[in-house]
Amino acid sequence: MTQFVPIMHRVMPLPVLWVLLLVQGVMVVPFLFYLPPWLGVVFVLVLIWRWRVTHGDMRKAPRSLIVLAMLVGIGGLLLSGLRAYNLDSAVALCVLGYLLKSLEVMRRRDGIFQAYLGYFLTGIFLLYNYTPVGALVAIAMVLANTLALHAVTADQTFCWKRGTKLSLALMVAAVPIMIAGFLFFPRLPPLWSIPNDERGAQTGMSDEVDPGSVASLAQSTEPAFRVQFEGDPPPRQQWYWRGTTLGEFNGRVWRARFRDRNRFQWPRGQLPLAQPGAEQFEYSVLLEATQQHWLYFLDWPTQVRGQEAYVLPDGRAARRNSLSQTYRYEAQSAASVTWPNETALQWYQRLPEQGNEALRQWGLELRQNAGSDAAYIDAILNHIRTEPFRYTLQPPQYLSADSLSDFWFDGRLGFCSHYASAVAYLARVAGIPSRLVGGYLGGTYNQSGDFIQVRQMEAHAWVELWLNGQWQRVDPTAAVAPGRIDLNLDDWLSEDNPSDLPFGARFGRNLGPFNDLRFWWDSVQYQWQVSILNYQQSNALGLLEARFGRINPWHAAASMAVFLGxxxxxxxxxxxLLQLPRRQPEPWASLRRVERQYGNRHTGETVSDFMTRLAYEHPGQREALARLAQLIDTLAYDPQAMLDASRRRDLKQRVEACLK
Amino acid sequence: MRWPAPLQRRLDAWVSRRLPPGRQVTLNQSRIFIVPTRQGLLMLGLALVVLLVAINFESSLNYALGFWLVAMLWAAVHLTYRNLSGLVVQAETAGLVEAGENVSYSLMLSSPRSRYRGPLEFRHEDWGQVGAEMDGRDTQVTLSRPTSQRGRQPLPRFRLESRYPFGLVVAWSHIKMDLDAWAYPKPVEQRLQPVGTEPEGDVSNDHFVQAGTEDFHSLREYQAGDSVHRMHWPSFSRDELVVKHFVDYQAADQWLDWHALPGLAVEMRLSALAWHMLRCQQQDRPFGLRLPGYEIEPDKGQRHLERCRRALAEFGELR
Known part of the structure; x- marks a missing residue:
């Protein structure tokens, strides 16, 4: 028996190794945006080695190189802080493995393995980037891996042009089944819960606010969430989107009562919730992935409908699992609510024993002069209004133990969170229960998509005080910068203090077409998220059932079979593979009709012989057959004559005469 | 893959019933088999993993990716089937070699419509695998396999397969061509015994056997068609038309006779005849071959040798 190298063990020719190198680049580069830059170093190491291989040095990578690459990779991961076991580090390890594996890709089996791992990494990439652009990148990745698969199979006969064409053909041919699968495959709940499903950094309001953190959030023009109202949205001044309620103060940082840390102690069951007043709003929110738990609402939330989401008693809603991808929920808010018995009022009055003594004294003095709680608050706001306080995105860092006093008496430069923090503190000094609310203020209405887009830049913090038996919103920012309430931060700043704006927000602000484009892109993204990312299989089924009635499994199976057929x-x-029977050109089609009636021509029998024979066999038709034979002869040798309509008519008549 | 022997026999029998041999075989849906390769099944597994990712991470785009991979497997079936569909395999020629040497068979692949069919592989354990790239209307393939015995060397039923373009599915057919090569016996030296029927004495001294151009032999009467250059002019003056006759001197015809090797087994006799043929050929002597019921007139030259060798190779076959 002759031995031959099994297919999977064949060494790949150089052009194929080139393809694999290129594919590797296509796969790894997009990941570098999401994973530690150390992987880039490993990538370069691998690239240098593979460069040698593609120039004919088909040796195995030396052990020292593998160890070096592995050390750089793993050391880099550790240095980048990926110590914990979570998705980020798992994916980083996976990409590292992909890179190291390619050091030894020589044989066909290795090439196929690389392509398959590439497909898998494409799926992983989609966990990180699911925007329309990300989908395009993923398509490029699939194309690259398909090309790799082709190159490995084509071996010596590989050719770029044909390979690309075939790969594209395969992908396009697969699209209908992909769409059908996407539309009709049931969306199952997760089979098991993913531990530490964290992808990328946390964004949005966190459950701990120190005054500087909100200002840094305001540097970003990234979208935070998009809201679509049923019916008319409330007026612009009421666009207070609340996220977290922060009630615990340690002299510098405000903390929420229910935090990520204690998420297994959150209250469950029937909770005392605010009762809605007359004016209510129904809306749906599409929240970007924040890696946190908090959902955003129009002030004040009364109900939320979303997977695993519920309203907590401190006037906000959350999800026990953090939001690792865009999340859509429906909610209800009321302009005014009546509060049930607040049980934690004392907790909202607690202050640290020490620190900010000057401010405490100042507050107590003011309270005595004011007479009532309401007058006291008014006096504070008045103080902000009259004294030279300034609202700025770049406040000094008040780092001492008396940060609030420093701000209140010396600095007088602050962002919304500084003012809110100080006012909430002053309220507690006088014994008024108070809390900070972190969220967003404002947003941009997108006409083409009919939704309100709120960016990180709209981040805001304000105060809620317990006065007259209910929580009341007090926004000290309105006192220092009244314009901010009516305008988005960048609009307000560009009038007031453009140099404060981050560069990205300043660029192209007043270019009309650019703005239009931005609105259009926002609305594309919104549609993408609503219809693709948050697609539920019931959508298409519902559409079909509305049209054709209830669908039973037999129908489903039958339509699937028909579809595939x-x-x-x-x-x-x-x-x-399949050729449609082609129509014979005239005059042969006419001849065929005659044959069908009188029997076929013999082999080697010319048309005129055939007609003569027929005329002999059917003397009655002699005249007609002779006329037809003559015309067929003419037409057979003069294709131009067929273009003449009268000739065609003539032919038809003569044939019919014969067939009578 | 090998099945247990009885099952394998039945399978082989079924295949030969289903795919009968011919001088020309056209591959169509009744002759082409197609299944996913292990690599294709792995792709399916990969798609399931991606779907699992989609479910567990609630990632909508991964649902699409998973189904895309599955659908690509489906689409690859068509692209691979297309490589073999409509392919015409035609038997061309097969060689004549000494037993024990490699014999080659040549086949013509053609298709009614020009189409790139990628690399096709001809597989058989005798030759391992032979590749042919088909781009256009036709291409020629040469298969070669070792021979062990004298006699008919039919081209065995081989497997023609294609995994192109993605290796996800494999399409193949088992092809049996009606094409025979022949192996003549390996030469073995044996002494020839004189055979009674052979004329002896003066006949063997007659060294000229045929008309030639080398030596003058005699004069003979002119016949229409004789060359003017050979005219014997002195006789012409006597009013006689006479031409000069030349001959080539040659050794005596040697008959290589089956019966000149008594007491040997059949194959041994054939081997001996082959040896003597080769010797005659080397010494440039004409020889004739006499086998039971078959005779080749004495002659010399390569073609004659081939003919005689073929006769030895075919010995014992029904004619």
Missing amino acids: VLGLLMAWFTG
Whole structure:
């Protein structure tokens, strides 16, 4: 028996190794945006080695190189802080493995393995970037890996042009089934819960606010969430989107009562919730992935409908699992609510024993002069209004133990969180229960998509005070910068203090077409998220059932079979496997009609011989057959004559005469 | 993959019933088999993993990716089937070699419509695998396999397969061509015994056997068609038309006779005849071959040798 190298063990030719190198680049580069830059160093190491391989040095990578690359990679991961076991570090390890594996890709089996790992990494990439752009990148990745698969199989016969064409053909041919699967495959709940499903950094309001953190959030023009109202949205001044309620103060930082840390102690069951007043709003929110738990609401939330989401008693809603991807929920808010018995009022009055003594004294003095709680608050706000306080995105860092006093008496430069923090503190000094609310203020209405887009830049903090038996919103920012309430931060700043704006927000602000483009892109993204990312399989089924009535499994199976059958035929036709019977050109078609009536021509019998024989066999038709034979002869040798309509008519008549 | 022997026999029998041999075989849906390769099944597994990612991470785009991979497997079936569909395999020629040497068979692949069919592989354990790239209307393939015995060397049923373009599915057919090569016996030296029927004495001294151009032999009467250059002019003056006759001197015809090797087994006799043929050929002597019921007139030259060798190779076959 002759021995031959099994297919999977064949060494790949150089052009194929080139393809694999390129594919590797396509796969790894997009990941570098999400993973530690150390992987880039490993990538370069691998690239240098593979460069040698593609120039004919087909040796195995030396052990020292593998160890070095591994050390750089793993050391880099550790240095970048990926110590914990979570998705980020798992993916980083996976990409590292992909890179190291490629050091030894020589044989066909290795090439196929690389392509398959590439497909898998494409899926992983989609966990990180699911925007329309990300989808395009993923398509490029699939194309690259398909090309790799082709190159490995084509071996010596590989050719770029043909390979690209075939890969594209395969991908396009697969699209209908992909769409059908996407539309009709049931969306199952997760089979098991993913521990530490963290992808990228946390964004949005966190459950701990120190005054500087909100200002840094305001530097970002990234979208935070998008809201679509049923019916008319409330007026612009009421666009207070609340996220976290922060009630615990340690002299510098405000903390929420229910935090990520204690998420297994959150209250469950029937909770005392605010009762809605007359004016209510229904809306749906599409929240970007924040890696946190907090959902955003129009002030004040009364109800939330979303997977695993519920309203907590401190006037906000949360999800026990952090939001690792865009999340859509429906909610209800009321302009005014009546509060149930607040049980934690004392907790909202607690202050640290020490620190900010000057401010405490100042507050107590003011309270005595004011007479009532309401007058006291008014006096504070008045103080902000009259004294030279300034609202700025770049406040000094008040780092001492008396940060609030420093701000209140010396600095007088602050962002919304500084003012809110100080006012809430002053309220507690006088014994008024108070809390900070972190969220967003404002937003941009997108006409083409009919939704309000709120960016990180709209981040805001304000105060809630317990006065007259209910929580009341007090926004000290309105006192220092009244314009901010009516305008988005960048609009307000560009009038007031443009140099404060981050560069990205300043650029192209007043270019009309640019703005239009931005609105259009926002609305594309919104549609993408609503219809693709948050697609539920019931959508398409519902549409079908509305049209054709209830669908039972038999119908489903039958339509699936028909779908695949039609698709198979189409595919066979496109690939040239199936040929439609072609119509014979005239005059042969006419001749065929005659043959069908009188019997076929013998082999080697010319048309005129055939007609003569027929005329002999059917003397009654002699005249007609002779006339037809003459015309067929003419037409057979003069294709131009067929273009003449009268000739065609003539032919038809003569044939019919023969067939009578 | 090998099945247990009885099952394998039945399978082989079924295949030969289903795919009968011919001088020309056209591959169509009744002759082409197609299944996913292990690599294709792995792709399916990969798609399931991606779907699992989609479910567990609630990632909508991964649902699409998973189904895309599955659908690509489906689409690859068409692209691979297309490589073999409509392919015409035609038997061309097969060689004549000494037993024990490699014999080659040549086949013509053609297709009614020009189409790139990628690399095709011809597989058989005798030759391992032979590749042919088909781009256009036709291409020629040469298969070669070792021979062990004298006699008919039919081209065995081989496997023609294609995994192109993605290796996800494999399409193949088992092809049996009606094409025979022949192996003549390996030469073995044996002494020839004189055979009674052979004329002896003066006949063997007659060294000229045929008309030639080398030596003058005699004069003979002119016949229409004789060359003017050979005219014997002195006789012409006597009013006689006479031409000069030349001959080539040659050794005596040697008959290589089956019966000149008594007491040997059949194959041994054939081997001996082959040896003597080769010797005659080397010494440039004409020889004739006499086998039971078959005779080749004495002659010399390569073609004659081939003919005689073929006769030895075919010995014992029904004619």
